[in-house]
Amino acid sequence: MSNLNFFITTFFCICVNYLLLRANIWFVSPDVFLLHLLVLASANPTYPKVYFFILNGFFIDIFFYEIIGPYTITYFIAGSFLAFSLVRWQQRSLLIQFVLIAVVSLLLNSFIGIQEGFAFVENRAVISTILLIIIWVLIFLYQRDKWLKNI
Amino acid sequence: MQVKKISLRDKIKTLIFSIFLICLLSLFSYSVDLNKKSQRFLEILFSFPSELINIAFENVREYENNKIFELENRILTLESDIYEKNLEILALENKRNFSNDTISGFNNVEAYVSGFDQGNYVCCRKHRIYVSTELKHIESSKAISQGGFVVGRSGATVFDEAEVRLVSDPEEFISIKNSLGFFCIAQGTAVPQEISCDNESKTSKYAVGDTFFTTGFDGIYPEGQIVGRLHKVIESEGPNFKESLYIKLFFNPYNSMNKKLVIHE
Numbered sequence: 169m170s171n172l173n174f175f176i177t178t179f180f181c182i183c184v185n186y187l188l189l190r191a192n193i194w195f196v197s198p199d200v201f202l203l204h205l206l207v208l209a210s211a212n213p214t215y216p217k218v219y220f221f222i223l224n225g226f227f228i229d230i231f232f233y234e235i236i237g238p239y240t241i242t243y244f245i246a247g248s249f250l251a252f253s254l255v256r257w258q259q260r261s262l263l264i265q266f267v268l269i270a271v272v273s274l275l276l277n278s279f280i281g282i283q284e285g286f287a288f289v290e291n292r293a294v295i296s297t298i299l300l301i302i303i304w305v306l307i308f309l310y311q312r313d314k315w316l317k318n319i
Numbered sequence: 320m321q322v323k324k325i326s327l328r329d330k331i332k333t334l335i336f337s338i339f340l341i342c343l344l345s346l347f348s349y350s351v352d353l354n355k356k357s358q359r360f361l362e363i364l365f366s367f368p369s370e371l372i373n374i375a376f377e378n379v380r381e382y383e384n385n386k387i388f389e390l391e392n393r394i395l396t397l398e399s400d401i402y403e404k405n406l407e408i409l410a411l412e413n414k415r416n417f418s419n420d421t422i423s424g425f426n427n428v429e430a431y432v433s434g435f436d437q438g439n440y441v442c443c444r445k446h447r448i449y450v451s452t453e454l455k456h457i458e459s460s461k462a463i464s465q466g467g468f469v470v471g472r473s474g475a476t477v478f479d480e481a482e483v484r485l486v487s488d489p490e491e492f493i494s495i496k497n498s499l500g501f502f503c504i505a506q507g508t509a510v511p512q513e514i515s516c517d518n519e520s521k522t523s524k525y526a527v528g529d530t531f532f533t534t535g536f537d538g539i540y541p542e543g544q545i546v547g548r549l550h551k552v553i554e555s556e557g558p559n560f561k562e563s564l565y566i567k568l569f570f571n572p573y574n575s576m577n578k579k580l581v582i583h584e
Contacts, residue, residue: 186361218337226344230357236345244337252330 171220177204178224182231189232195292198299201228201239202273205246206304209257210311221247238279246272258315262308266301273297402578406466409569413530413545426584428452430463432575433480440572444509446471446488448572449480450580457481462540462583468569469493469533469544470580481582486514486546487568494536495546495566499524502534505546505566512568514547519561525549531566541583545569 181200188194209215216224225243229236249268250257257265277293325333348354434449448471450463461473463483472491474482484491487507493514496502501523503516518525529549535542551565 182361183365186365190365218333219340222337222340222344226341226348230348230354231361232358234354236341236348236354240341240344244341248334248337251333252325254324 171216174216196295199296202300215250218247218251233283242276269300270297273300410467428582428584430580430582432578435572444489446485448483450483451480463580464544465580467545469546470570494534495531496534497525497529497531501525515563515565517563521560
């Protein structure tokens with residue numbers, strides 16, 4: 169995925185996230201940006217550089233938060249992990265993928281909680297994490313054969 | 320699919336630059352107030368579609384409200400029908416031995432219960448309801464009934480409404496009889512839905528559960544209208560025989576709001 173596409177899809181996700189917030193279903197929906205990251209990690213042969221991850225996170229933060237932080241730091245961590253890792257994301261075991269998704273999701277919600285108050289993300293942290301894992305399982309089952317051929 | 324290896328030095332370099340970049344971006348956004356501007360931009364971007372959505376929602380809400388209003392009206396009409404049918408059933412149950420031809424001799428005017436003095440009805444000696452009709456002025460002392468049941472007598476006209484003194488009002492008297500030929504003049508007891516009359520004759524025939532009707536002797540209430548049912552007989556102490564009969568009225572003002580009445584002109 170080119171860097172430009174990365175930003176365009178992120179902007180699309182920003183619009184979706186805004187609508188989810190307006191419709192008050194943001195609390196019971198999976199995090200759109202983490203889902204975007206998951207799709208990016210599994211669907212593309214090359215990852216953007218860490219700096220682009222940071223810029224992307226920054227791009228999201230300026231639209232939703234008062235202070236730069238939650239997504240910038242989460243994207244920085246996720247981008248560093250993807251860029252420095254010796255194994256591709258889809259080559260990892262499903263359990264490790266679950267754990268990593270849960271860690272990143274909880275970390276992100278903690279950052280949001282620091283800014284907006286923990287009561288704001290109390291239920292969302294759990295719901296969003298579970299939904300992300302469920303969606304990832306569906307993607308995994310659907311794409312598994314294709315990945316096995318490429319590995 | 321192989322992943323390109325990155326040396327430790329490059330990793331550390333990348334991390335340091337990344338942290339530096341985050342700090343720089345934070346400083347930049349803070350200095351130009353970028354967050355607030357971006358958020359405002361997003362709001363403006365979505366203001367037009369959201370307005371459209373709001374209009375659509377409002378239309379849907381209005382449509383639903385109209386539907387609810389229609390349904391509520393239908394429910395009210397049905398309730399009113401049920402109420403009137405119940406009255407008819409009650410009237411049929413209680414008029415087995417009586418014919419009611421005399422009412423047709425009156426000029427009947429339709430009216431509706433528009434108010435009820437609930438406070439006085441419960442506590443005090445003033446039992447009144449208010450009725451409205453198409454007539455501008457309703458003469459006082461006209462009998463008012465509801466589906467063959469006695470309600471009361473019209474009084475003064477207040478604004479566009481006529482005050483109706485219920486038969487349970489202690490100032491109200493009514494001539495009544497039962498199907499066994501017992502006649503008496505009953506008076507309101509000031510107790511909701513209750514009137515009473517006295518009997519001093521041992522030959523009179525009545526029993527608890529008897530239905531009482533108007534005699535028409537008082538010149539106000541048409542003959543044969545249903546008044547109520549005898550529910551209590553109390554014998555007074557003393558040398559002479561005397562019994563007080565307590566009659567429970569059928570007309571209940573609590574259920575009568577906005578219901579149709581008839582004024583017997």
